[in-house]
Amino acid sequence: MRDGMGPDDIERQLRDSFDARARAGVPDGAMPPPPRFATAGAAPRRHGRWLAPLAAAAVVLAVVGTVLGLQSGSGHHGQQPVAGPSGRQTSPPVLQTSATAAPVDIRMVPVDGATYGVGMPVVAYFSQRFSSAKPLVAATSVTVSGKPVHAAWYFEKSAKPGYPVEGHLRMRDYWPAHVDVHVTVAANAITPATTVNFHTGARTIAVVEDAKHQMVVTSDDKSLGVFPVSLGTDSTPTGRGTKVIMAKQPSICLSGPGFHGCGIKYAQQLTFSGEYLIAAPWNAALGLRDTSNGCTNLTSADAEYLYRHLRVGDVVKYPDTTGPMMQVAGGLGDWNVPWAVWLKGGLIPTG
Amino acid sequence: MALLIAVAADDSLREQNVGQSLQERVPGAATVDIHGLYRAHWRYLVRLAVLLVDDTPSAEDVVQDAFIALHRRSGSLRDPDAALAYLRASVVNLSRSVLRRRQVARKHLKVAEPQTVAPADDSVLVRDEHRATLVAVRALPRHQREVLVLRYWSGLSEREIAQTLGISNGAVKSAASRGIATLHRVLGGAPDA
Incomplete structure (x- = not known):
């Protein structure tokens, strides 16, 4: 215990606080909007160029609206990004979705052929808000290994610059294991046609039992093991609910209260707020007590094993932690929304 | 707030492990x-x-x-x-x-x-203890605030900070030390993180 803080502590705290504030303002996954210097002149047709190469490996339909298309087609003005500090549209006008409205340009990110965990939702970003999702819903069909299945869209505000809305598409339960999923969106009043195809791997579900300080992992109903963990302390509790692995990084930097370190290995990200499964060789309380800043601390060997055996889209449940309930927007929090609520469509009604 | 996962450039989403693709690439042209x-x-x-x-x-x-x-x-x-x-x-x-x-x-x-x-x-979204620090930083004179951000977040050298702000190396040094001293005074009594 120390009474006050020395200059070194202040410097460390400054680094941590600046880092936390910067990340809160611009999350790691934030994408640059189309640059205004480019839209000042010619039409910004080079979508693929400005999309930064970051991408958590979500299955994604990137729905990209070109300024030009909207301007010339829909007759809605005030959408064009304006060069100048006062030009920001804080609440863009709602795009009408009548049959005559010009479609938002749609662009599919080529993830075809990739394999994901069964908890992976399809994510699409929309450059404009629209008043009803009915045309999109009607145009969407999903098959699992060739057979039609019922999957539903759920919409929410997006923090991605230039994309006010995002849609998540999932079935009532996780995707079946070891299947091919095909999503087709036919041309409709909101978007042009697009498709995405991907595979699912094993049905791998991890349950982190805070009371027992252990993580139980099953894959296709076979046990992958039981691993001792240490979760967030009472003041920095790990969030509750069902999470999905959204990204994997062999080595990362993490900062938290009184802590900033790099070279943290076998990191599998679960929330935007910064909850990961990580190797925590410094933690002597694995299996005993909760001592972390919210991350799920594992031994180096276990973290490496899980890094090799879990994939993006695999499900990690936290039924009994004391932190806030996982929200859809907190990461891939889709499975915390009851199906009846999901079917209503969220931000944009689907009925 | 909302979900911000995914999306990539044309070929960068091929790989499922996004670690590498998260690295920002600096053009070398x-x-x-x-x-x-x-x-x-x-x-x-x-x-x-x-x-x-x-x-x-x-x-x-x-x-x-x-x-x-x-x-x-x-x-x-x-x-x-x-x-x-x-x-x-x-x-x-x-x-x-x-x-x-x-x-x-x-x-x-x-x-x-x-x-x-x-x-x-x-x-x-920022935790309480960070907020206290950030509030204290915001209360500093403009130059001191800028110097602290460029030094402790951007990690720039004294000379780079001087060039960015158009001031002398000495001015950077004194702004930094005065800023830190003030923060020490303001935050000094805070409990250990």
Whole structure:
């Protein structure tokens, strides 16, 4: 215990606080909007160029609206990004979705052929808000290994610059294991046609039992093991609910209260707020007590094993932690929304 | 707030492990590739601006304006490093303008004050102890605040900070030490993190 803080502590705290504030303002996954210097002149047709190469490996339909298309087609003005500090549209006008409205340009990110965990939702970003999702819903069909299945869209505000809305598409339960999923969106009043195809791997579900300080992992109903963990302390509790692995990084930097370190290995990200499964060789309380800043601390060997055996889209449940309930927007929090609520469509009604 | 996962450039989503693709790539071309600079440094520059103006929408505007300024004079810049230094200095200058406008608005439009202060939006995502630090930093004189951000967040050297702010090395040094001293006084009694 120390009474006050020395200059070194202040410097460390400054680094941590600046880092936390910067990340809160611009999350790691934030994408640059189309640059205004480019839209000042010619039409910004080079979508693929400005999309930064970051991408958590979500299955994604990137729905990209070109300024030009909207301007010339829909007759809605005030959408064009304006060069100048006062030009920001804080609440863009709602795009009408009548049959005559010009479609938002749609662009599919080529993830075809990739394999994901069964908890992976399809994510699409929309450059404009629209008043009803009915045309999109009607145009969407999903098959699992060739057979039609019922999957539903759920919409929410997006923090991605230039994309006010995002849609998540999932079935009532996780995707079946070891299947091919095909999503087709036919041309409709909101978007042009697009498709995405991907595979699912094993049905791998991890349950982190805070009371027992252990993580139980099953894959296709076979046990992958039981691993001792240490979760967030009472003041920095790990969030509750069902999470999905959204990204994997062999080595990362993490900062938290009184802590900033790099070279943290076998990191599998679960929330935007910064909850990961990580190797925590410094933690002597694995299996005993909760001592972390919210991350799920594992031994180096276990973290490496899980890094090799879990994939993006695999499900990690936290039924009994004391932190806030996982929200859809907190990461891939889709499975915390009851199906009846999901079917209503969220931000944009689907009925 | 919302989900921000995914999306990628044309081929960068092939791999499922996004670790590598998260690395920002700096263009190594001989001439300034402004699109490349934009892709590589947008996030860094917006974060820098967030730390200076304390709200994301203003920060994004600042960065757009900085790139527009660079675009206008891109003919005269050949070196990507020089271009980044130029962008950084633009971000600092434009952030000052934002703060100045905010202050003017506050003086003359008392009734509008609630709207003219920085929106609290995403700073609520920051934990309490960080918020205390950030509030203390915000209360510092402008130069000190800028120096601390460039030093402890951007990790710039004294000389680079001096060039960015257009002040002497000595001025950087004294602003940093005065800033730290004030923070020490203000935050000194805080319990150990």
